[in-house]
Structures are given as C-alpha cells and as structure tokens.
Amino acid sequence: MKLKRYKKILVTGGAGFIGSFLVDRLIDEGYKVRILDNLEPQVHNGKKPKYLNKKAEFLKGDVRHYKDLKKAVDGIDAIFHLASAVGVGQSNYEIKKYVDVNVLGTANILDLLVNSKHQVKKIITISSMTGYGEGNYICNKDGIVRPAIRGENQLKNKDWNIYCPNCNLIVTPSSTNEAALDFPNSIYGFSKKAQQDMALMIGRLYNIPTVVLRGFNIYGPRQSLSNPYTGVTAIFISRLKNNQEAIIFEDGLQTRDFVSVHDVVSAFVFALEKDGANFQMFNIGSGEGTSIFEVAEILSKLLGKSGLIRVNNEFRKNDIRHCFADISKAKAVLGWRPKKTLEEGFEELISWSISEKAEDKFQKAQKELKKKGLA
Ligand SMILES: NC(=O)c1ccc[n+]([C@@H]2O[C@H](COP(=O)([O-])OP(=O)(O)OC[C@H]3O[C@@H](n4cnc5c(N)ncnc54)[C@H](O)[C@@H]3O)[C@@H](O)[C@H]2O)c1
Ligand SMILES: [Zn+2]
Numbered sequence: 001m002k003l004k005r006y007k008k009i010l011v012t013g014g015a016g017f018i019g020s021f022l023v024d025r026l027i028d029e030g031y032k033v034r035i036l037d038n039l040e041p042q043v044h045n046g047k048k049p050k051y052l053n054k055k056a057e058f059l060k061g062d063v064r065h066y067k068d069l070k071k072a073v074d075g076i077d078a079i080f081h082l083a084s085a086v087g088v089g090q091s092n093y094e095i096k097k098y099v100d101v102n103v104l105g106t107a108n109i110l111d112l113l114v115n116s117k118h119q120v121k122k123i124i125t126i127s128s129m130t131g132y133g134e135g136n137y138i139c140n141k142d143g144i145v146r147p148a149i150r151g152e153n154q155l156k157n158k159d160w161n162i163y164c165p166n167c168n169l170i171v172t173p174s175s176t177n178e179a180a181l182d183f184p185n186s187i188y189g190f191s192k193k194a195q196q197d198m199a200l201m202i203g204r205l206y207n208i209p210t211v212v213l214r215g216f217n218i219y220g221p222r223q224s225l226s227n228p229y230t231g232v233t234a235i236f237i238s239r240l241k242n243n244q245e246a247i248i249f250e251d252g253l254q255t256r257d258f259v260s261v262h263d264v265v266s267a268f269v270f271a272l273e274k275d276g277a278n279f280q281m282f283n284i285g286s287g288e289g290t291s292i293f294e295v296a297e298i299l300s301k302l303l304g305k306s307g308l309i310r311v312n313n314e315f316r317k318n319d320i321r322h323c324f325a326d327i328s329k330a331k332a333v334l335g336w337r338p339k340k341t342l343e344e345g346f347e348e349l350i351s352w353s354i355s356e357k358a359e360d361k362f363q364k365a366q367k368e369l370k371k372k373g374l375a
Contacts, residue, residue: 006077006121006272008032011056012063012109013083015039017223017231018126018215018261020051022080025265027055036072037083038062043224051222063105069112078122078272081109081199084192087229088130089316089365091188093372102191103198110202122209124271126264127196127281129176129216129257133183135323137171139164145171149185155315160250162321173255173289173322178214178281178329185318196281209278211271213264216285216325219345220261221352228365232256233349236296238358240303245310247362249319252293252311257285257324260340260348270334277334285325286338298342302350316375 009026013019014035026033033056039046052058061068063083073079084102085091091098106125113120139145147162164171184190196212203210219233228235236246267284271277296309330336340348369375 004030006031008034008076009078009080010034010036010072010076011080011082012036012072014056015049015052015058016043016082017220018218018264019080019082020049020053020222021220021261021265022082022268023053023056025269027053029269033057034059034072034076036061036063036068040085042229043227045226049222063108064100066108066112069108070116073112073118073120076118076120079109079120079124080268081106081123081125084195086188088186088188089369089374090229091186091191092318092374093368095187098187098191102188103194106195106198110198113208114202114206120208122211122272123199123203124211124213124268125195125199127212127214128189128192129214129285129323129325130186130189131182131184131193131196131214132176132180132323133185133189134162134320135176136174136180137162137164137322138174139167139169139171141169142166144174146180146183147171148183149318149320152317155317158313160254160321173324175287175324175326176283177326178283185320200279200281204279209275211277212281213267213271213284214281215264216257216259216283218261218264219258220349225353225356225358226361228361232292233258233295233299235362236299237303237349237353238360239362240300240305240308241353241358242360243305243308244360244362245308246296246300248292248296248309248311249315251313252296253291254319255289255291255322255324257288258290258295258342258345259284259286259338260345263338263340266339267330267334267336270336274334280333282330282334283325283327284330285327286342287325287327289322289324290342298346299350302346314375316369318374
C-alpha cells in the first residue's frame with residue numbers, strides 16, 4: 001500500500017449523499033475517517049442512515065458549534081468539508097439558516113484552523129454551479145457572453161429564451177469554465193460562493209493547501225428521496241414511485257449537467273492526493289447539458305411508469321436556463337475524467353431506488369415557494 005501523507009481524515013457532512021460515498025472510498029483507500037454530521041432532519045429524519053460506514057468514527061455535531069468542531073478536528077490531517085444546507089429555492093426564504101450553516105459553519109472551521117493548534121495539512125471543500133448563475137452562451141455577433149437571470153415579465157410571457165446582453169439576439173448555450181465570474185441566483189449560491197472564496201483565501205494566506213471542487217448536478221443512490229428541496233432526479237423518482245406526475249417547469253428544454261456521485265468521489269481523491277490541485281477550483285460535471293425533459297423520460301422509462309410526465313409551462317423566479325461545465329481544467333490538472341455515462345448512472349440510481357421509501361413532499365415545497373411569490 002502507498003505511504004499515506006494524511007492518516008486521519010475528517011469528513012463534515014459525511015452522513016449525507018455525497019459525503020457517505022466519499023467516506024466509503026477513503027476507507028477503501030486505507031485512510032482513517034471521522035465523520036461530523038448533525039443528521040439534519042430534512043435529510044435524515046433525525047436517524048443515522050443505514051448505509052453509514054461502520055469503520056468510520058461518527059461524531060454527531062454541528063458545524064455551527066465551535067466546540068463540536070474542536071472535537072472533530074482533533075488529531076485530523078486533512079478535512080473534507082461537505083456539511084451544508086442544500087436547497088436552491090428554499091434558501092431564498094430560509095436565508096438566515098443557509099448563511100448560518102454554509103457561511104458561518106465554514107467560517108468556524110477556518111477560524112479554528114487559524115487560531116488553535118492542529119495538524120491539518122489540507123482542506124478540500126465543494127462549491128456549486130449555482131454560484132455561476134446563467135452559464136456562458138454564444139452570440140453569433142458577440143461571441144461568448146454571460147447573460148443575466150431572466151426577468152419576471154419575460155417569463156410571464158412564457159418566453160424562455162436567453163438573449164444577448166449586448167445585441168439582444170437569441171444566444172446558444174456554451175460550456176462554463178472556472179474563469180467565469182459568479183452571479184449567484186440564490187442565497188444557496190451566494191453561500192457556496194462565500195464558502196469557496198473564504199476557504200481559498202484563508203488557505204493561501206496561511207499556506208494551508210486548499211482545493212475547491214465545483215459540483216454540477218450530482219446524482220446517485222443515497223440522495224434523500226424524501227427531501228423535496230434538492231436533486232431533480234431524486235424529486236422525480238419520489239414523485240413517480242408514488243404514481244404522481246413528475247412536474248417540469250418551463251418547456252422542459254432547459255438543461256443541466258448531470259454527473260454521477262462516483263465520479264465526484266474520484267475527483268475528491270485526486271484533489272487530496274495531487275499537490276498540483278492546491279489552491280485551485282475545479283468544475284466537476286459531465287461536460288454536457290441534458291434537458292430536464294429527457295431526464296424525466298429516462299427515469300420514468302426505467303421505473304416502468306408511463307404517462308406521468310407533465311410540462312407545466314410555468315416558471316420559478318430566478319431559475320437559470322442552461323449551465324454546463326467546461327471540465328478541461330480538472331482533466332488536465334487532476335487527471336480526472338467522468339467515467340459513468342448517464343444511462344449507466346441512471347440505471348444504478350433506479351435499481352437502488354426500488355427498495356427505498358420515498359415520501360412525496362413535492363407539493364409542500366411548491367406551496368412554500370408559491371406562498372413567497374417565488375413560483
Ligand atoms: N447534490 C448536488 O448536486 C451538489 C452539487 C454541488 C455541490 N454540492 C455540495 O455537496 C455537499 C454535500 O451535499 P449532498 O448533496 O450530499 O447533500 P446531503 O444533504 O445529502 O448532505 C449534507 C450533509 O450535511 C449534513 N449537515 C447539514 N447541516 C449540517 C450542520 N449544520 N452541521 C453538520 N452537518 C450538517 C446533513 O445532515 C447531511 O448529512 C454540500 O456541501 C453541497 O452544497 C452538492
Ligand atoms: Zn450579441
């Protein structure tokens with residue numbers, strides 16, 4: 001076995017969807033792992049998930065509490081910081097909670113590293129494509145442009161297009177790279193941007209190697225099927241399993257970049273082991289946009305449910321139209337590339353979901369958005 005530079009690793013949010021697969025992989029690779037997770041009720045119903053790796057040390061605690069973090073960081077060589085409140089729409093009305101968990105939680109970790117004795121030699125965290133807002137587009141006249149979020153009046157007219165900010169021509173989506181400026185469309189996006197920027201800045205200032213992965217739409221088994229606030233694949237599966245329609249906003253042709261959780265975990269391991277990754281941010285996506293309609297179609301076919309897709313021609317305020325990743329930096333520097341095709345990944349997701357309980361709370365989440373005037 002390779003000599004390990006980092007023996008004991010902390011994974012915050014290690015009971016979650018992505019964190020738990022990361023924990024499994026790190027243990028397989030020979031690392032000792034400690035999890036810090038508060039078992040957020042919206043994700044876990046307050047219970048430890050049954051997939052939790054028994055070889056990991058589990059600390060129930062909250063990144064908002066300094067004393068929990070102090071215990072968690074003791075004896076740790078590297079930190080994967082994944083704990084976050086995760087939900088784009090919800091963050092725009094639960095503003096304080098999202099800032100508390102995502103911004104102050106991250107601030108707590110950084111503060112602790114700067115102001116107390118520790119042996120942490122690397123920090124890796126995960127930001128989100130939501131920080132970008134709309135992705136890059138190509139205008140036939142102006143080349144690459146970054147249009148703003150569409151206004152409510154345009155959406156009320158059911159005009160879903162994106163127009164060039166310079167000449168008003170309709171533009172076509174193009175991949176977005178890490179050099180693109182951030183124009184978050186949600187408090188969640190702002191909080192992830194703050195997390196990413198704070199971590200990189202403090203890392204550079206104190207010379208603690210820091211890496212940020214920027215996740216696009218990550219899907220896979222273990223994503224809570226009863227949390228209606230995040231994960232379009234999990235939300236569709238939950239609806240379809242309950243013989244309810246998968247509801248698609250706008251015309252269904254908006255695209256997102258879907259990447260398997262297993263590919264994300266591989267990127268995390270490269271980020272840990274490669275020094276060339278230090279102090280940098282990497283887009284982690286498939287590099288391709290897939291329409292939301294196509295996603296619903298594939299999932300319903302795999303589940304054997306027909307006639308349960310409804311394109312509602314309505315909109316949620318501040319939704320972006322397209323954003324997919326330029327992953328050339330991760331390929332070049334991390335030596336990473338996504339391996340699971342959408343078909344393979346969705347098949348795995350569906351076979352996992354068959355025996356899972358899925359409480360359909362979609363209507364509740366929709367009602368909340370409507371009450372706030374956001375849908
Ligand atoms: N799922 C995606 O598509 C996606 C995309 C980009 C980035 N991310 C990021 O990946 C990370 C993991 O997300 P996920 O999809 O696995 O979500 P998840 O909700 O399954 O996992 C998050 C975990 O963090 C824990 N947690 C929440 N608040 C906490 C707190 N205050 N203290 C301690 N633990 C807390 C939860 O209990 C949960 O186990 C998050 O940082 C998220 O922003 C996710
Ligand atoms: Zn133009």
